[in-house]
Amino acid sequence: MQIAEFGIEAWLNQWENSATYDISQSTISSMTISDLLNLTGDAPDTFAKQLNDTKMNYGWIEGSPEFKELVSSHYANVKPSQVLQTNGATGANYLALFSLVEPGDHVISEYPSYQQLFDIPRSLGADVDLWRIHEADNWYPDINDLKAMIRPNTKLICLNNANNPTGTLLDRDFLSQVVEVAKTVGAYVLVDEVYLPLDDPKKFTSIVDLYDRGIATNSLSKSYSFPGVRIGWTVANDEVSDLFRKYRDYTMICGGVFNDRLAVYILQHRDQIFARNRALVMNNLAILKDWIANEPRVSCVLPQAVSTSCPKLDIPEATEPFCLRLLKETGVLLIPGERFDLPGHFRLGYCTDETTLRTGLDRLSQFLRQFD
Incomplete structure (x- = not known):
């Protein structure tokens, strides 16, 4: 099997540990377990007590009943049996694609x-059409392009909602149009849903609440601020979930007892985590807006209160060498747009701590003055 290099991961693997001011990441400022306990008001040894008498065996293979119940409750009409625990959203996406996509x-x-959503299908022998988003349309794709691409043998439509790197949220009306197109040929619709608009989560509609052949993937890495837990999930109808179970045995035995218990604790305190993260996102988004308004060499279609954004640079240099010089000379890390096939742009993860964000943006502006 041949597969392309994972562009953003290769960049981060090489350079993120060299950064002093990392404003490239798409997680909302990661938390420690102590941060979480302080947020909930529980005693410092609360979580440790839960683990002390727990055997470190394989645990619940698909995720504990508590985990599956908590996840299912976040959807309109999902049963716990439709939830399968995975190794992050990357594991969830891989499981869905590996289970469904065949050569031809x-x-x-x-x-x-x-990148998983198009390069894994290619590696599995699928014929992949790219449904392009357009900056002039606030990074939305055109539904007429989808109608022109659909074929009798279209197995799957893959979306990233909200989008990485742009932060654009596809609303319920647009998703409903996608579903209507998919229904014409019985295609599945897989949506990576790790980014939640925290200004108003009710604006978000999961694909599984719109379409019986919808498949949602998610994790605790982005909106929940716990990428280190490495827990995600798939949600699909009963038939598809049973198919996933077969393939899952080849990709993952279990998430681990420790990770499952921590995931349950995080999900039990979802409202407190989201309140913390909403305040952080809205504060930092205001900082980002102000910086863009006062930085003549940067413009941006602003994100929908999610943790990733994709500004555009007005400089006479390719973005990747610019970002590498920026890192080496100032310690500021961005992800160049070339890693997303968006030359002239860069991914800015503005949901780090405020000091890192302000310092990183200030150093970026100073570095841009060389082009004035």
């Missing part, structure tokens, strides 16, 4: 978006 299938993927 036709797959349509939003583009640019998270």
